[in-house]
Amino acid sequence: xxxxxxxxxxxxTGLGKQFGGFVAxxxxxxxxxxxxxxxxxxxxxSGKSTLVNCLCGTLRxxxxxxxxxxxxxxxxxxxxxxxxxxxxxFQLPRPFGTMSLVDNLRIPxxxxxxxxxxxxxxxxxxxxxxxALLGAVGLADRARRRPxxxxxxxxxxxxxxxxxxxxxxxxxxxxxxxxxxxxEVEEILAVLLRLNESGITIVLIEHIMxxxxxxxxxxxxxxxxxxxxxxxxxxxxxxxxxxxxxxGE
Amino acid sequence: xxxxxxxxxxxxxxxxxxxxxxxQIENGYFYFAAYVVLQSVVLATAWNILGGYTGxxxxxxxxxxxxxxxxxxxxxxxxxVPLPVMIAAGGLVSGLLGFLMGCLTLRLKGVFFAIATxxxxxxxxxxxVNWAFVGGxxxxxxxxxQHAPLAGGYVQYLYSLMLVLSWLSIAIxxxxxxxxxxxxxxxxxxxxxxxxxxxxxxxxxRLLATTLSGALMGMAGAPFPYYVTYLDPTSSFSLxxxxxxVAMPLIGGMTSWIGPxxxxxxxxxxxxxxTVTISSALNLLIVGLLLIAFVIIAPNGxxxxxxxxxxxxx
Numbered sequence: 289x290x291x292x293x294x295x296x297x298x299x300x301t302g303l304g305k306q307f308g309g310f311v312a313x314x315x316x317x318x319x320x321x322x323x324x325x326x327x328x329x330x331x332x333x334s335g336k337s338t339l340v341n342c343l344c345g346t347l348r349x350x351x352x353x354x355x356x357x358x359x360x361x362x363x364x365x366x367x368x369x370x371x372x373x374x375x376x377x378f379q380l381p382r383p384f385g386t387m388s389l390v391d392n393l394r395i396p397x398x399x400x401x402x403x404x405x406x407x408x409x410x411x412x413x414x415x416x417x418x419x420a421l422l423g424a425v426g427l428a429d430r431a432r433r434r435p436x437x438x439x440x441x442x443x444x445x446x447x448x449x450x451x452x453x454x455x456x457x458x459x460x461x462x463x464x465x466x467x468x469x470x471x472e473v474e475e476i477l478a479v480l481l482r483l484n485e486s487g488i489t490i491v492l493i494e495h496i497m498x499x500x501x502x503x504x505x506x507x508x509x510x511x512x513x514x515x516x517x518x519x520x521x522x523x524x525x526x527x528x529x530x531x532x533x534x535x536g537e
Numbered sequence: 538x539x540x541x542x543x544x545x546x547x548x549x550x551x552x553x554x555x556x557x558x559x560x561q562i563e564n565g566y567f568y569f570a571a572y573v574v575l576q577s578v579v580l581a582t583a584w585n586i587l588g589g590y591t592g593x594x595x596x597x598x599x600x601x602x603x604x605x606x607x608x609x610x611x612x613x614x615x616x617x618v619p620l621p622v623m624i625a626a627g628g629l630v631s632g633l634l635g636f637l638m639g640c641l642t643l644r645l646k647g648v649f650f651a652i653a654t655x656x657x658x659x660x661x662x663x664x665x666v667n668w669a670f671v672g673g674x675x676x677x678x679x680x681x682x683q684h685a686p687l688a689g690g691y692v693q694y695l696y697s698l699m700l701v702l703s704w705l706s707i708a709i710x711x712x713x714x715x716x717x718x719x720x721x722x723x724x725x726x727x728x729x730x731x732x733x734x735x736x737x738x739x740x741x742x743r744l745l746a747t748t749l750s751g752a753l754m755g756m757a758g759a760p761f762p763y764y765v766t767y768l769d770p771t772s773s774f775s776l777x778x779x780x781x782x783v784a785m786p787l788i789g790g791m792t793s794w795i796g797p798x799x800x801x802x803x804x805x806x807x808x809x810x811x812t813v814t815i816s817s818a819l820n821l822l823i824v825g826l827l828l829i830a831f832v833i834i835a836p837n838g839x840x841x842x843x844x845x846x847x848x849x850x851x
Contacts, residue, residue, distance in 0.1 A: 346730060370736040378734075384727040386792060387720075395724045398717050400736025454736055 295358060297322045297458055297489055298343070298374075304351035305335075305342055305513075312338040313349070314513040320458065320491065325484050327504030327521065328493045331533060335513040336493045337379060340460045344376045345369045357457065370400045375456035377447040379463045383435035389446060390431045393418040393453040400454035407455075418453070425449045425479055441472040448479055458489045465496050473499050501525075509533065540712045551704040555697055559689060568696040570813075572764060574805035575699040576757050580778060581785035581797035582706040583753030588783065589791030590719060591746045592726030593646075597638065597654035598782045600661040601631040601751045603773040605758030610671045610768060613679060619686065620698065624759040631755020632748045634661070639747035643740055646729070655779075662774040676769025679762040695760050706753045711794040713749075722746055723792075754782075777821060781805075784824045788831045790840025799839050 296319040305313040313335045320326055330336050341347040343354060345366030354361040361369055375396075384392050397414050401407055409417065422428050425445040430438065435446060444464050451459055461480060465473045477499055484490050494500045500507070500521070507524040509517040511533045517524045524530055538546070558571075580598060587593050605627030612623050642653045666674045685694035713719045721742050724732035733739045762768045781804065789800025804827060808820045835842040 344734065346734070365738075365740075366733040367736050367738050370734060376734055378731065382728045382731040384724050384731065386723060386727055391720065395720060395732065395737060396735040398736075399721060399738070403736060450731075450735060 294321065296320055297324075297357060299355040300343070300352065301355075302352035303339070303342060303349050303354065305338055305347065305349050311513050313342065315352070316510075316513075316515050318508065318515065318518075320489060322457070322489055323484070323487065324489050325480075325503055325505045326489075326491045327500040327507045328491055328510065329495070329497070329500055329507065330510035333512075334510040336510055337462060338513075339510065340376060340462055340491075340493060343369075344374055344460065367399070370396070370454050370456075371403050373455070373457035374460075375400075375451040375454045375458070376460040377444075377451045377462055377464050379466065381435075381443040381447045383443065383446055383450070385435055388432050388434060389422055389427060389438075390415065390418045392435065392446060392450050393421055396450055396454035404455070421449045421453055424482070426475075441468055441475060444468065444472075444476055445479060448476070448483070452483060452488070456488055458491070459483065460491045460493065462493045463495065464492075465494060465499055477503055540715060543711055544708050547704055547708055551700060555700055559693060559697070565690065565692065566813075568690075568692045570809040572692065572696045572699050574802065574809060575696070575703045576761075577781060577785060577801040577805040578703045578798055579699070579706045579757040580754055580782045581789075581801040582703075582710045582794070583750045583757065584782035585786040585791060585794075585797040586710055586713060586722075586753070587746045587750040589786050589796070590714065590722040590726065591743060593743065593746070594651040594783070595654045595747075595750065596651050596776075596779045596783070597658040597661075598754060598779040599774040599776060600658040601634060601754035602758035602761070602778050603665065603770070604631045604634050604661065605755030606761040606768055606773050607665055607671050608755070609759045609762050610677055610679065613762065614670070620694075620760060620763065624698065624702070624756050627759030628752040628756040631758070632752030634755070635747040635749070635751020636744060638751065639744040642747075643743070658774060658776075658779075662770050665770045665774070672769065674770060676767055677762075678767050679765075681763050681766060691763065695764050698760055699757075702756055706756075707794060707798060709749070709753070710797075714794050718742065718745070780821060780824055784828050786838070788827055788838055790838030792837070793840050796838050796840045803839075 298320040300316055300318040303313055303316040316339060328336055338347065342349040345364060356372060356374060384395065394414060397409065397417060402409050419428060419431055422431050425448060427442060427445055427449065430442065435443060438446060448461065448464060465476050468476065473496060480490055480492065480503060492500060492503055504521050507517070507519065507521040508515060509524060509530050516529045516533065517527045580602065584595060584598060587595050608627045608630040609623040612618055612626055638654065638657055642650050645653050665671060671677055681691045685691045687694050687697060713722070721732070721737045724735065724737050725739050725742060729739055761773065785800035785804050786797040787800070788804060789798065790796030804824060807823055811819050811823055831838065
């Protein structure tokens with residue numbers, strides 16, 4: 289007897305998005321399984337961030353369907369998607385500048401994790417959870433500081449910790465390593481691998497190919513709003529269409 | 538201090554202040570001037586719930602204040618309900634206006650939101666100007682009841698009510714600031730997109746802030762017809778209310794409940810003293826000069842200035 293394949297965590301069918309006459313996403317089909325480490329790559333302007341914005345609810349898509357954990361997401365506001373288990377980190381860190389690091393994490397814990405049925409963490413438990421999350425990304429000693437006192441790599445870690453504080457099943461790490469040194473890229477990779485081991489499915493949107501290749505178990509390539517390749521990283525990189533997109537004719 | 542303790546402690550202080558002033562001060566002008574200063578405390582605190590906590594600048598203060606005042610005029614003409622009921626009704630009407638403003642401006646941010654609130658005030662004023670029942674552009678005279686419900690004159694009674702309203706608005710503002718709601722509003726102020734991505738229902742919280750802020754402004758406006766005894770659209774919708782309500786939290790500090798209180802007490806008192814000693818026309822000039830000074834010396838207001846010194850000492 290053949291076992292039925294597990295339903296994908298995220299299923300995107302024919303997703304389309306236009307800005308005036310410019311087609312940003314053109315019929316994207318994508319399935320992501322629970323626990324996967326997916327690399328999403330493509331040249332600048334290929335639609336990676338637009339795709340993340342449509343999936344997370346920041347932008348409204350024009351066509352197609354998004355299903356997360358079997359439920360349709362079309363028309364669901366961004367904060368509800370976060371509560372359902374879709375989290376993201378931003379390309380440029382967007383911390384809550386007037387708050388301490390602990391309070392930065394308190395927000396998603398209060399408004400996303402605690403808003404789920406059966407989750408009622410008290411103030412003390414939330415505080416402990418914030419400190420534990422900051423400890424997990426190496427920011428425990430900065431817990432009472434403001435984000436402006438952090439270095440670039442620490443800011444990226446805070447961004448990831450805040451996304452994780454919402455208790456996601458799927459995390460979009462949007463260029464979480466941009467502008468970092470080699471050693472710092474390794475630090476972020478280690479954090480992402482630990483998060484994946486803890487059960488979080490991760491989509492890594494990145495330009496640093498070394499990081500993408502070492503992290504991803506599957507690679508998806510977007511070019512001009514279209515998906516041109518989807519498969520094992522080494523195979524995808526040998527794809528002539530991908531080579532053309534990256535190296536030219 | 539927990540919120541419950543703060544409510545009780547501040548209520549006790551308000552009661553002591555009320556008894557002490559009513560017992561010790563006989564000068565009628567004190568009550569006349571103190572009413573205006575306390576009205577500023579309510580307006581500045583109310584404005585700060587939306588402007589300071591949430592980061593949405595509201596220039597339509599005059600509309601909320603005037604709707605509170607005109608709801609009292611309507612009730613005065615139609616019923617014989619006591620003033621505290623009129624204050625509650627004023628809060629309800631202006632709260633509803635705040636909710637409507639929130640719904641109409643859901644997609645507006647920054648300067649566009651501020652301009653929309655200004656436009657709302659103009660639309661609201663036009664409605665009142667064309668409503669003959671409340672006096673239209675001619676305005677309307679309100680005759681105060683001959684006897685005040687409490688001992689003393691009617692202005693003393695109005696002062697007492699405004700003192701209680703100040704307590705109520707301060708207690709509400711502080712409770713919001715220290716609550717999960719306050720944290721959510723602060724997240725919206727810092728970065729609305731990041732707040733939404735963190736699970737904060739930004740539209741719902743914004744609506745709550747516009748409604749609450751509007752309701753408190755309406756409550757401040759409700760006793761106004763009895764204070765001035767003649768109400769007209771020009772004075773009740775005056776832009777000066779908005780200028781003061783913005784300037785006071787800016788001077789005191791916008792991120793804490795105490796900031797607008799300090800700003801209102803400081804600026805309100807200086808304005809009253811200037812009115813008596815120099816000229817009432819100088820009021821807005823004083824506001825402007827103080828604003829320039831504070832933007833240069835203490836951009837985070839007096840509270841921010843002290844907080845910075847405390848950090849430096851550490």
